Amino acid sequence: MLAETLAAIRPADQRALAEARAHQDRLTKPRGSLGAMEDVAVRLAGAAGACPPPVPSPAALAIFAADHGVHARGVTPWPQEVTVQMVANFLSGGAVANAFAAEAGVPVTVVDVGVAADLPDAPGLVKRKIAYGTADLSQGPAMTVDQAVRALEAGIVVARNLVAEGARCLIAGDMGIANTTASAALVSVFTGSDPAEVTGRGTGIDDRTHERKVATVRKALQVNGLHSDEPAAGAEGSGSGVPSPGATRPPSVGTSPSEALRALAAVGGFEHAAIAGFILYGAAARVPVILDGMIAGAGALVAAALDPAAIDHCVAGHRSAEPGHAVTLDHLGLRPLVDLELRLGEGTGALLAHPLVCAAVRVMHDVATFDAAGVTEKPV
Numbered sequence: 001m002l003a004e005t006l007a008a009i010r011p012a013d014q015r016a017l018a019e020a021r022a023h024q025d026r027l028t029k030p031r032g033s034l035g036a037m038e039d040v041a042v043r044l045a046g047a048a049g050a051c052p053p054p055v056p057s058p059a060a061l062a063i064f065a066a067d068h069g070v071h072a073r074g075v076t077p078w079p080q081e082v083t084v085q086m087v088a089n090f091l092s093g094g095a096v097a098n099a100f101a102a103e104a105g106v107p108v109t110v111v112d113v114g115v116a117a118d119l120p121d122a123p124g125l126v127k128r129k130i131a132y133g134t135a136d137l138s139q140g141p142a143m144t145v146d147q148a149v150r151a152l153e154a155g156i157v158v159a160r161n162l163v164a165e166g167a168r169c170l171i172a173g174d175m176g177i178a179n180t181t182a183s184a185a186l187v188s189v190f191t192g193s194d195p196a197e198v199t200g201r202g203t204g205i206d207d208r209t210h211e212r213k214v215a216t217v218r219k220a221l222q223v224n225g226l227h228s229d230e231p232a233a234g235a236e237g238s239g240s241g242v243p244s245p246g247a248t249r250p251p252s253v254g255t256s257p258s259e260a261l262r263a264l265a266a267v268g269g270f271e272h273a274a275i276a277g278f279i280l281y282g283a284a285a286r287v288p289v290i291l292d293g294m295i296a297g298a299g300a301l302v303a304a305a306l307d308p309a310a311i312d313h314c315v316a317g318h319r320s321a322e323p324g325h326a327v328t329l330d331h332l333g334l335r336p337l338v339d340l341e342l343r344l345g346e347g348t349g350a351l352l353a354h355p356l357v358c359a360a361v362r363v364m365h366d367v368a369t370f371d372a373a374g375v376t377e378k379p380v
């Protein structure tokens with residue numbers, strides 16, 4: 001199923017992109033006056049292969065939930081059972097994601113891909129548990145490659161079902177205590193950044209816990225043989241062996257899909273894998289995906305490593321306060337729509353962006369051209 005999905009992905013259509021850019025310039029507004037909104041609409045035209053692209057509505061949110069063996073390293077102040085408790089909260093409508101989704105008119109699906117407890121059946125819950133949480137990524141691989149592929153395929157199936165039910169925009173969210181540690185490890189591996197630069201404060205941690213978290217990510221890369229031997233560019237002369245801020249090294253994984261899967265299995269979480277699959281299906285079906293924060297971004301890095309063209313079908317909903325997220329967006333060449341210092345996950349940033357994405361596309365459908373409206377253009 002993964003191979004079939006990858007085979008169906010096409011990059012942005014260059015003709016639709018050019019047509020959309022030209023169309024933007026004929027609309028009754030000064031050229032470029034809608035700023036990044038114009039870019040989003042043009043991007044979605046390229047993704048759809050049509051100008052104007054369809055308005056990406058209705059949308060559907062999937063929150064992928066999983067637990068993490070690295071929780072045992074003390075990288076987060078929250079007990080692991082908060083993951084399962086928050087799943088119950090999503091299902092009863094009491095989380096921030098539910099409030100934002102209600103405001104945006106978006107239905108919420110919760111997917112158990114690896115929560116460390118059994119969940120009772122409930123409306124809105126999809127059960128695709130791969131295991132009761134990952135193994136501790138700082139001691140060895142977090143999961144097997146087979147588990148990684150099964151989690152990717154769970155994301156593909158969820159996206160396929162949502163699209164079959166009528167979704168024309170997919171929103172990727174996550175829930176998993178300790179998942180910002182796994183996210184930082186993935187971002188470090190796939191962007192070639194030093195762990196110190198991409199490991200943040202997650203749900204909110206003190207300096208000592210943050211130091212431990214950075215060391216845990218560093219150890220995970222070493223133990224799993226994902227450390228690049230190349231010195232980080234710009235690190236020379238620091239004398240400390242610690243790369244200076246802004247130093248980059250080549251990504252520790254190459255471009256082959258098997259290397260990407262190995263890296264995902266080594267330091268990822270089940271929700272990262274599922275989000276990657278969710279993105280790949282959206283790309284294959286030409287249904288745009290709005291990305292959320294650090295965790296969805298790390299999932300997008302995995303999807304990009306499997307097929308870079310998948311990112312042509314993604315929009316960055318927002319920029320999270322987590323430092324690794326900005327690094328991720330830069331690496332993927334994505335510009336976030338919303339920057340409100342959110343650091344919650346659950347799909348919340350992406351949900352806030354959805355009306356903006358729809359408005360950007362609606363402009364291409366509804367706004368009159370200078371010719372049609374009889375408005376005089378600026379003399380050249």
Ligand SMILES: O=C(O)c1ccc[n+]([C@@H]2O[C@H](COP(=O)([O-])O)[C@@H](O)[C@H]2O)c1
Nearest residue numbers: 076176178180202203293294320344345
């Ligand atoms: O989306 C983000 O950028 C984001 C940033 C910080 C925290 N989170 C959420 O917080 C949880 C992980 O935080 P932590 O500190 O336990 O690693 C997980 O449930 C995420 O959804 C999410």
Ligand SMILES: Cc1cc2nc[nH]c2cc1C
Nearest residue numbers: 078082175203344345346
């Ligand atoms: C309460 C709580 C809600 C969350 N939502 C996403 N991650 C979360 C982490 C915590 C701790």
